Amino acid sequence: MTNNERLRFAPSPTGDLHVGGARAALFNWLYARKTQGKFLLRIEDTDRERSTEASLKSILGSLRWLGLDWDEELVFQSKRGELYRSAVEKLLESGAAYRCFCSKEELEAERERAQREKLDYHYSGKCRNLGKETVESYVREGKPYTMRFRVGEGETSFDDHLHGVTTFRNETIGDFIIARADGSPVYILSVAVDDADMGITLVMRGDDHLSNTPKQIMLMKALGYEIPRFCHLPQVLGQDKHKLSKRHGAASVLEYEKMGFLPGAVVNFLALLGWAPGDDREKMTLDELIEAFSLDGLAKKSGVFDLQKLEWLNGQYLNDMPPEELLPLVSALFVEQGFIQKDEVDSRRDFLLGVIIQLKERCRLIPEFAEKGAFFFRAPESYDEKGERKYFNDIEVADRLEALADSFESLEIFDEASTEAATRQVVVNYNIGVGKLIHPTRLAVTGMTTGPGLFELVTLIGKKPVVDRMRRAAEYIRKNSEETNG
RNA sequence: GGCCCAUUCGUCUAGUGGCCAAGGACGCUGGCCUCUCACGCCGGAAACAGGGGUUCAAUUCCCCUAUGGGCUACCA
Numbered sequence: 292m293t294n295n296e297r298l299r300f301a302p303s304p305t306g307d308l309h310v311g312g313a314r315a316a317l318f319n320w321l322y323a324r325k326t327q328g329k330f331l332l333r334i335e336d337t338d339r340e341r342s343t344e345a346s347l348k349s350i351l352g353s354l355r356w357l358g359l360d361w362d363e364e365l366v367f368q369s370k371r372g373e374l375y376r377s378a379v380e381k382l383l384e385s386g387a388a389y390r391c392f393c394s395k396e397e398l399e400a401e402r403e404r405a406q407r408e409k410l411d412y413h414y415s416g417k418c419r420n421l422g423k424e425t426v427e428s429y430v431r432e433g434k435p436y437t438m439r440f441r442v443g444e445g446e447t448s449f450d451d452h453l454h455g456v457t458t459f460r461n462e463t464i465g466d467f468i469i470a471r472a473d474g475s476p477v478y479i480l481s482v483a484v485d486d487a488d489m490g491i492t493l494v495m496r497g498d499d500h501l502s503n504t505p506k507q508i509m510l511m512k513a514l515g516y517e518i519p520r521f522c523h524l525p526q527v528l529g530q531d532k533h534k535l536s537k538r539h540g541a542a543s544v545l546e547y548e549k550m551g552f553l554p555g556a557v558v559n560f561l562a563l564l565g566w567a568p569g570d571d572r573e574k575m576t577l578d579e580l581i582e583a584f585s586l587d588g589l590a591k592k593s594g595v596f597d598l599q600k601l602e603w604l605n606g607q608y609l610n611d612m613p614p615e616e617l618l619p620l621v622s623a624l625f626v627e628q629g630f631i632q633k634d635e636v637d638s639r640r641d642f643l644l645g646v647i648i649q650l651k652e653r654c655r656l657i658p659e660f661a662e663k664g665a666f667f668f669r670a671p672e673s674y675d676e677k678g679e680r681k682y683f684n685d686i687e688v689a690d691r692l693e694a695l696a697d698s699f700e701s702l703e704i705f706d707e708a709s710t711e712a713a714t715r716q717v718v719v720n721y722n723i724g725v726g727k728l729i730h731p732t733r734l735a736v737t738g739m740t741t742g743p744g745l746f747e748l749v750t751l752i753g754k755k756p757v758v759d760r761m762r763r764a765a766e767y768i769r770k771n772s773e774e775t776n777g
Numbered sequence: 778g779g780c781c782c783a784u785u786c787g788u789c790u791a792g793u794g795g796c797c798a799a800g801g802a803c804g805c806u807g808g809c810c811u812c813u814c815a816c817g818c819c820g821g822a823a824a825c826a827g828g829g830g831u832u833c834a835a836u837u838c839c840c841c842u843a844u845g846g847g848c849u850a851c852c853a
Contacts, residue, residue: 303853335853395851402850411779412849437851454782463780463849471851478853502781502848525783525846532845560789563802567790571801590790593846597788600803610816653815663814678813714812729812741814 296328297492300361301482303335304346307543308353310535310596311497311527314561318524319495320359321562321584330359331489333366337481342369353544357558358577366489368481375476378484378514379438379469387513388469390436391418392429413465414439438470440510447505452493452522452586459505467506483507487516498523498593522586525565525593535596547601551657553612556605564594574607606655614647621647621660628661630668642667645751649743663742667752670760671738674767678740682731686772689765691721691728692735696761705754707746714746735764 300316302308308316323330332354336342354361382388391414398414405412419441421429429436442465448458469480476484486494486507501523511518529539536542541550547557559575567590568575568583575583609617622636622643631639646667650660674683682688698713699705714732718725733745736757742748749757 301853305853338852341852391851398851406778409778413779435851457781459780465849468851473851475851477851482853497847498782499847500853505781523782528846530788534846563789565789569791571791573789573802592783592790594790595788597803600789603803606815650815652817711812724812726812733813739814743814745812 295492296323296326297331297490298323298328298495299331299333299486299489299491301333301335301485301496302350303338303341304343304350305338305341306346306349307545308350310542310544310547310561313353313357313544313557314527314564315496315524316354316359317357317558317561318566318584318589320361321581322493322495322586323362324581325584328492329362331363331366331491332361333485333489334368335478335481336367336369337475337478339369349545353548356548356554357544358554359558366485368485371481371485372475374488375470375481375484376474378480379476382440382469382510382513383438385513386441388438388440389419389421390426390430391439391466391468392421392434392436393417394435411463413463414467416466419466435472437468437472439466440469440506440513442466442509447508449504449508449518449521451501451504452495452520453589453591454498454501454523457501457504459502461505461509464505469510479503479506480510483510483514483516486519487511487514491519493520493522495522495524498525522589524589525591527564528593528595530595532595539596540598551659552601552605553608553657556601556608559608560601560604564596565590574604574611602655609654609657610652612651614644614651617647617651618643620657624657624661625668628665630661630665642751649747649751653743663739666737666739666742667748670756670763671736674734674738674764675740678730678734681740682734683764683768683771686769688731689768689772691717691723692731692761692765692768694720695728695732696758696765699749699754699761700758702754706750710749711746731764732761735761 298319300312300319302312302316320330322328332351334347336347379388383390401415402412418436418439442461444461446458446460447464448456450456467479468477470476482503483506485491504521504523508518527535529535531539541547544557548554555576558577559580562575562580562584563573566584566588568580569585569588572579572583618640622631625631625643626633626636631643636643646664647660650664653663654660695714695717698717699710702709702713714728715725718728721728729745730740733742733748734740736745736749736752
């Protein structure tokens, strides 16, 4: 465990950052930071068809959003063709690789036959021992060829950090292609070359790469490279226990950002999916994660992404966050909703902080501030249906509401203590329980049956609008009862 | 089909041979607090896939089976 560890995350820019990828990135990052090593980023953009600039931007954006910073320059595979070509050349010269002239159709037929006969298929090795002259004449004819790696006898094994010694018999692998007919390198080759070239000391990636590892090792050996250590992480699954994908709802980090999750909560949650600190901590900051992180805490079992737990965690973050920190996020939402103008954010700062304070322990996601707090900005357009039936069911309610409105109006100081005192006084006059007045009042002022404490909310909104809303509700109740009676 | 990997409450996990009649968290659920909701607090139900070994002793070690997953491309 020196501080010379070099880790990497190698996404393909073919979409947004996937949750599984983000978790792999996180573990690499944590290990690098823990060991004071380097965390590198390599962009696997050799698939020209599917790679896009927009995806790259999106992935980098998500990484930054999560707080995962990287060291050194980005490595683009698309810019390293020369490196791969010379590696292939070297393998060809040493005899570790050979030209294969088999056509796609031939190979396809072979594979189908094997499948039909339920036999284990791998390349027949037809071109493996072609005579020198044959090869030369084919090349002269311009017959297209791919490059194949000559897989030797024996077995290939490595000591995976998580899975221990894992062994593959070479005969089950079969000579594999390392360069296409157009000369471009295939993934397995570029990975081997890049990991060596970048000096990666520990390859930590999804366990879907487990069976690729022996190939990578054979290539590295043939190229005379030092073999890195490996650690294959379990996958992230959806509720149906299949690999997390769009079908399960949100599979990319970006979507969670849009849904109103906080980066700290997402990172925290991802860290706990497949890793445990060894104690009972759940909520942990990035620094605490670095501090506690160890490869030993990694799980072997793939984990199901539990949205409910993420939501809970996010709620914890929201609740624990100082209101000032929430202000930019929440006010941006309010502006977007048309609750306030952008230039009002500063002048109404105290009011907005008040709203946040009253709402934050009731919200799990940022957008809920708008759903649960619209009434702070405008009078309710309608009343909760159940609430209406329960609290606006009596003409007397209108009288009481008006009585309380009058009482509120006459208050010199309109604060929690005075409004509560006024309410309790009115209740005594009518000889009813305090709840009998509080609930209708809340419904009148907010349109809802749930929310912050009535006296807090009412003082934040202010006397005038509150009194207006109460009188309007009283009127509404009267009108309704006339209709139903008449 | 072949190869490789995995298997503790519904879910995330603790547990590395005795401390486990299995602990925590989410969710579910009973209650307390209370003007409602939420928060918080106190309780509850809920798991070692099955079968063989090894051992004085297995959740922990080995084997088999079952189940799930991955790879088996001129994708990455």
